[in-house]
Amino acid sequence: MPDPGRMTPVRPALVELTLVRLKEFIREPEAMFWVFGFPLLLALGLGIAFRNRPPESIRVGVLPTTPHLITASLRSALGLTVVSLADDNAAAQALRTADVALVVAPADQGSVEYRFDPSRPDARTARLVADDAVQRGAGRHNPLVVRESTVSERGARYIDFLIPGLLGLNLMGSGIWSIAFAVVTARKQKLLKRLVATPMSRGQYLLSFLLSRLFFLVIEVGVLLSFGALVFDVPVRGSFLALGLVCLVGALAFSAMGLLVSSRARTVEAVSGLANLVMLPMWIFSGVFFSSANFPKALQPIIQALPLTGTVDALRAIMLRGAPLASVSGELLLLLAWLVIPFAIALWLFRWR
Amino acid sequence: MTPSKPSASASLALRVHGLRKAFGDVVAVDGLDLEVQPGECFGLLGPNGAGKTTTIEVCEGLTAPDQGEVEVLGHTWREDGDGLRQRLGIQLQETQLAEKLTVEETLRLFRSFYRRGRDVSDVIALVQLDEKRRARVGTLSGGQKQRLALGCALVGEPDLVFLDEPTTGLDPQARRQVWELIEQLKATGRTILLTTHYMDEAERLCDRVAIVDHGRNIALGTPRQLIAGLGAEQIVSFAVEEAMAGGLDDAVLEAVAAAVRATHPARATETGWELPVAATHEAIPALLAELDRRGLPLSELRTHLPTLEDVFVSLTGRALRDA
Numbered sequence: 001m002p003d004p005g006r007m008t009p010v011r012p013a014l015v016e017l018t019l020v021r022l023k024e025f026i027r028e029p030e031a032m033f034w035v036f037g038f039p040l041l042l043a044l045g046l047g048i049a050f051r052n053r054p055p056e057s058i059r060v061g062v063l064p065t066t067p068h069l070i071t072a073s074l075r076s077a078l079g080l081t082v083v084s085l086a087d088d089n090a091a092a093q094a095l096r097t098a099d100v101a102l103v104v105a106p107a108d109q110g111s112v113e114y115r116f117d118p119s120r121p122d123a124r125t126a127r128l129v130a131d132d133a134v135q136r137g138a139g140r141h142n143p144l145v146v147r148e149s150t151v152s153e154r155g156a157r158y159i160d161f162l163i164p165g166l167l168g169l170n171l172m173g174s175g176i177w178s179i180a181f182a183v184v185t186a187r188k189q190k191l192l193k194r195l196v197a198t199p200m201s202r203g204q205y206l207l208s209f210l211l212s213r214l215f216f217l218v219i220e221v222g223v224l225l226s227f228g229a230l231v232f233d234v235p236v237r238g239s240f241l242a243l244g245l246v247c248l249v250g251a252l253a254f255s256a257m258g259l260l261v262s263s264r265a266r267t268v269e270a271v272s273g274l275a276n277l278v279m280l281p282m283w284i285f286s287g288v289f290f291s292s293a294n295f296p297k298a299l300q301p302i303i304q305a306l307p308l309t310g311t312v313d314a315l316r317a318i319m320l321r322g323a324p325l326a327s328v329s330g331e332l333l334l335l336l337a338w339l340v341i342p343f344a345i346a347l348w349l350f351r352w353r
Numbered sequence: 354m355t356p357s358k359p360s361a362s363a364s365l366a367l368r369v370h371g372l373r374k375a376f377g378d379v380v381a382v383d384g385l386d387l388e389v390q391p392g393e394c395f396g397l398l399g400p401n402g403a404g405k406t407t408t409i410e411v412c413e414g415l416t417a418p419d420q421g422e423v424e425v426l427g428h429t430w431r432e433d434g435d436g437l438r439q440r441l442g443i444q445l446q447e448t449q450l451a452e453k454l455t456v457e458e459t460l461r462l463f464r465s466f467y468r469r470g471r472d473v474s475d476v477i478a479l480v481q482l483d484e485k486r487r488a489r490v491g492t493l494s495g496g497q498k499q500r501l502a503l504g505c506a507l508v509g510e511p512d513l514v515f516l517d518e519p520t521t522g523l524d525p526q527a528r529r530q531v532w533e534l535i536e537q538l539k540a541t542g543r544t545i546l547l548t549t550h551y552m553d554e555a556e557r558l559c560d561r562v563a564i565v566d567h568g569r570n571i572a573l574g575t576p577r578q579l580i581a582g583l584g585a586e587q588i589v590s591f592a593v594e595e596a597m598a599g600g601l602d603d604a605v606l607e608a609v610a611a612a613v614r615a616t617h618p619a620r621a622t623e624t625g626w627e628l629p630v631a632a633t634h635e636a637i638p639a640l641l642a643e644l645d646r647r648g649l650p651l652s653e654l655r656t657h658l659p660t661l662e663d664v665f666v667s668l669t670g671r672a673l674r675d676a
Contacts, residue, residue: 008461011465020458024451024454027489190445190449191448193445193448194450197441197445198438198463198467198509199435199466199509
């Protein structure tokens with residue numbers, strides 16, 4: 001006879017399924033690293049690489065035949081480093097290898113020749129700065145007096161741009177990977193087949209993946225945002241409610257995509273390839289590391305329809321510009337569509353055995 | 354064949370009629386019939402590839418048949434799939450349960466799928482995993498994993514239990530533990546359908562056995578009936594000295610079989626020959642005399658009681674193991 005005192009309580013299946021997801025994930029140290037550790041390391045590395053530094057000095061080459069007066073003017077200019085080059089060959093070589101941005105060579109009748117590649121931004125800058133120095137050295141006076149005042153604003157730095165991007169990237173990566181691996185492993189071990197031999201609801205099984213993601217979402221977003229705030233002083237100007245909502249809908253959309261990616265695959269290799277295929281375009285086009293506006297206009301409708309673009313744009317708007325929730329409703333609708341449609345297709349396509 | 358009367362089939366735990374299932378060109382099940390009575394332990398015995406797993410998975414509602422009728426507990430899968438799931442306990446051949454979960458967590462998960470069922474602690478005690486209650490599945494031995502799989506099949510208090518090769522791959526000690534567990538289950542009056550390619554398992558556990566080969570049912574009965582059907586009292590195994598083994602050609606073997614009045618023709622084993630005989634006390638002297646007359650010196654002589662293995666051999670001409 002069962003002793004009622006030691007009866008194990010029976011929790012609803014959805015609760016059990018979700019708890020199982022959480023436990024399995026926590027007990028997988030590698031997965032924990034990829035979800036929590038990796039984005040932090042990436043943010044730290046990129047934050048250090050692109051931290052704000054005094055403007056870098058541009059290297060300008062001169063030849064032995066360049067007139068002394070001109071070389072002296074260049075040396076006195078702020079922001080230029082003058083490099084002596086042996087001859088024309090050395091100058092051509094230095095330009096080719098981007099060792100110098102500009103070569104100032106003598107030309108007929110005491111004039112000078114600027115050699116540079118106009119497609120390089122630093123070369124164009126070097127030309128302007130060098131020309132200003134050369135002309136002033138030769139006696140030019142500026143007709144208009146100007147005054148300069150410089151700013152360094154929180155929110156305008158690369159790290160400010162980067163943190164919302166990494167947040168979006170992380171939502172995508174952990175959503176897709178954690179689900180794809182768990183589903184395919186269960187399928188490969190015939191655990192899925194065993195589960196559908198019970199009265200378990202298939203919808204609840206898939207739903208438990210989305211629910212378990214919500215739990216980790218809070219940790220993931222919290223860790224990355226606190227890291228940005230504490231280490232790089234990255235601001236959150238909008239409301240946390242709006243930020244949380246975008247993260248929530250984004251995370252669910254990527255989880256649905258994870259389910260879709262893993263709906264048929266039988267091996268971890270197959271699902272890895274598929275997941276990379278789905279994620280790579282978003283790594284490149286969705287504006288995580290640099291603005292997606294850099295891509296041609298013709299591609300923009302596609303780029304703007306990607307869920308990562310929507311997530312990252314909405315996160316930047318809220319964090320950096322303090323945009324209200326209403327102004328990111330377009331992105332939210334896009335993400336909702338990416339949640340509902342892939343989930344429905346996944347449920348339909350899903351291979352249970 | 355006329356369809357059985359509803360009253361007759363309603364009382365059956367499982368009725369399979371004319372089942373056919375092919376995977377591409379391979380016919381796995383080819384017109385199989387089964388009737389399992391409530392409370393009996395029914396065995397599907399046959400070599401690997403005979404279609405046992407396909408048959409049991411069709412009964413479990415996991416595979417759709419190409420042809421034929423399947424009625425489980427008086428219902429078809431189409432009629433009441435969800436209701437049936439609540440009443441069945443299933444152990445699949447190749448399932449690996451989640452390695453990172455503990456024994457208790459695994460059983461709690463399975464328990465949560467059923468409207469009614471046994472207490473998880475009771476099931477843990479039943480399958481003798483009390484000491485492993487908080488151990489992760491990945492750390493369990495093969496036998497412990499199999500007992501946990503049985504626990505998962507029993508946690509919903511099923512009316513009908515399907516066990517697909519419950520002891521395949523286990524060491525003898527672990528097999529015996531699983532057998533004891535299934536015997537306890539039988540004692541509680543549950544209906545069990547199990548598949549196996551071990552004749553000793555079928556003989557020990559099953560009330561009735563269907564011998565399956567090439568997707569067909571080739572014999573049906575209690576293990577005792579099937580063995581008695583051989584008409585053999587004992588199986589005589591013998592071998593002659595290796596140098597003289599060439600002297601035992603087909604004609605000589607036939608003559609020997611006739612001399613001992615064998616119930617079936619002689620069959621080669623790894624080391625010699627086997628003859629099923631009806632009267633051992635007459636057969637042995639006759640065998641000795643016949644071999645002596647032909648100048649074939651015996652190197653080995655043994656007898657054993659016939660088993661289901663011998664039944665299978667007599668029906669198919671092949672041994673279960675190498676079929």
